[in-house]
Amino acid sequence: MILGVDIGTSVTKAALIARDGRSVRSASRPSELLRGPGGVVEQDLDDVVASVVTVVRTVMDGTDEPIDAIALTGQGDGLWLRDEHGRPTRRAISWMDGRAADRVARWRSEGVLDRVHALTGSGVFPGSHAALLAHLAEHEPEVLERSAVAGYCIDAVLQRLTGVVSVDASDASLPFLDVRTRRYVEEALVACGVESWRRLLPEPAAPRAVFALDATGAQLLGLPEGLPVTAGPYDVMTCGIGAGARRPGQGTVVVGTTLSCEALTRDATIDPDSEPAGMWLCTPDPDLFLRTMPSMAGTAAIAHALSLVGAGTADLQGLLEQSAPGASGIRALPFVSGAGERAPFVEPRATGQILGMTLAHGPADLVRAMCESVAYAARHCLEAAGLDGELSGCGGGLGTPAFAQLIADATGQALHVPYEPFVGARGAAAVAWAALGTPVDEDAWAEDRQVITPQDDLRDRFEAGYAAYLADVREARQRWTA
Template sequence: MRRVLGVDIGTSLTKAVVFDENGNSLAQASAPSKVHHLRGGAVEQDFEQVVGTVATVVRAVSAELDGAVEALALTGQGDGLWLRDAEGFPVRPAISWLDGRASELLTAWQENGVTREVFRRTGSGMFPGCTAAIMSYLDTHEPEVLDRAVVAGYCVDAVVQRLTGEITVDISDASLPFIDPATRAYDEAAIEACGLGHRRTLFADPAPPKKVFRLGRAGAALLGLPEGLPVTGGPFDLPACAIGAGVRRPGDGILTAGTTLACQVLTTDAVYDREGEPAGMFLCTPNEGEFLRGMPAMVGTAGIDWACKLLGIEVAEVGPLLAASTPGAGGITALPFLATSGERAPFVDAGARAQFRGLSLENTRADLVRALCESIAYAARHCLSAAGLSGTLYACGGGVRSPEWTQIFADVLARPIVIPDDPDVGARGAALVAAEAIGEPFDADLWAAKSTTVEHQPGAAELYDRGYSEYLTSLDVAREQWSR
């Protein structure tokens, strides 16, 4: 039986899943990663601890198998900055995509036209936690760190380097913000616009599509796998989830209701409105000529976790509370922008902040929870509209494990949502790419066939259509306030 081991290195959790050729999960394991929230909006991770989680989960699933795997397929979190030396060891703690230390710099770039210039060239907006902003910040405040580094990359390619010895980067990771999607090469003028031309050597050349690496001696010893085992490094988690969920046709999209709200739509056209709002991402995929228009909003289950802590409830209580309120949340409306670093899609504003309006003594905590969940669903509609959704919509992530919240998403979006039965779609996508890369592709349609469809309710959809218009109006007013 053919088997591939997929590893998804998330921000707070690393998962390993072994898949057979029919897409069945044979073994799985997970291990938590530590996320350090520091002063000034800084968010960092210890690379050695993250590598340790990879070793833990790989060894755990390997112990459950009675045979070998054909390949190790890696995916994981994108953005941020993972600086390493020539041997793959960190020169400072990894800086997360959640990081907000470059917020003031990003605001200055918005005012002086840097973000718009980069967007015109690459189709990607920038936000405080993207590589360009963090590198520019370090170039001013920690230049000696950049001087010591040999490569400025991301989580997945950092792990690839440690396991294989290869300095590389997947084209999907490199897409934000310096890759021209039409040429799949760095746009040198975009790098210069961010003042990073003198740091150009830190950017690794993107690997060819479906590049296969080999597990080195040190990596084999760390993971307990055979030296020389084929290894693939990407795409990162957003496009990996799209592939694993079943996004195949132009116009199809995926909503990932995770820590953030990642919305993507597949397209074969690298043309975009260069004068539009500089936000979102234009991600290259493993298939040349195919792209994902990504709108990964900072809102998501992190906001639900905040609400649960504030209200003194468990996450398991969210579903019953949603059922205890009604569409419209008892008159409460909300803007869900709780991230310290603001918002990055479908607009970028480091000053974006949450609001709750319309509260009265008659409202309950069920109304508050529902208002927040409805506002996140409105944000999803905003993102998917900006990304150009026209086909089938798939969904994954912790948020859609709640039937009540999934129904809200379907009703707000006024369309059916297809939910894969296997929640580990990121690892699935990485495994599908790995199988194709080693020349023995799996049946992707067979893998995507196991799913559940949630239909929207026309009556609720009509109410939410009015609510969405009100949401956009409130957002316009709030953005004027934030700018002041």
């Protein structure tokens, strides 16, 4: 067994994963998001660590099963500042944070985003290291002065459990790393004006690095000192691994709070003519890369639409069944995040919209229109990511059968969805076993999935809907930029 721990933005989950890829026991605990004016979204590191302790102890207190390792994964991006002992020097800033939106908009007009993209292939958005470091350098320089590490969620927890300062190369990839060499690009730091804070960036860990619980971590978790610990990749990648994407060309759509769309490739060549958006991420295989387009549009947009009509997630299936594909002519854009959009284009001022609504439309039409726009956003991102093979899917949003079918219909792709619900922990466990030298049978794991195929009789309708969505995005981008 491996104990997979998935430290999400709002929920921390732990699951005992067996060698066949199935979870045996599990537990979860919510984490608090601290919101403030100006797009502020923060978290308390101590609360996050406490959530890890709770779920680990809950799972392990109910079993005598020995475990081979703890496999950590979780949210990426944001800014988790700590001192040399791993104590926070301020509250962690979430990847959802929008306080640096105006800075990113200014950088875009000044060509900074284009320069960083040309150097690393990654985009910069308000909740990324680049924008947040620059913001704090201007507004809270004393915090940076007393910090020793500018890291991420997973490595912040790792430091508490092992005493080691490190970072997985997947986390470090955006936006300063050359994923081919796994080294920071100093020119990218200079372009963002944060070169003086280079000392805060830990060097990426070697591929498949293994750490060990120290005395403090062992006491926190109630597990033996010296137990192996792996840390990363972060959740967008472990979800893809857990869902079954493992070969170049294959991809994954992760339907969570946001919408992460990704494809594996062995070619990390930067296209100078492409949009300065998305990410190139290192994987545990030094010769394999993940091209990721993490849209801010996801279940948060759907939940917002449901709330507007006085409904909840449990009502989604019924509402989608009440409105036919095309939502009776209503079209939507799903960009409701306060931080705008980050992929497949960066637009800090992006907003959602509803088009074509009349008194003849009902709540089901509005909800379906928003769901269809999220599905079209997924297709837009997958095309930008270079999907050229099998598509896997996971995330809470696919728990509604009608919406999972909608993703297949809108993308025109058969969608392979694992039966195992703890996909992130599953992917982290697979990485951990490989790091320990005992890799699992990935092909056998990939067989434990359902396949949702597009409905042929609706193909033309969804092709027309996607074309209309792209036209709406182009028109809206001109308005946002102006």
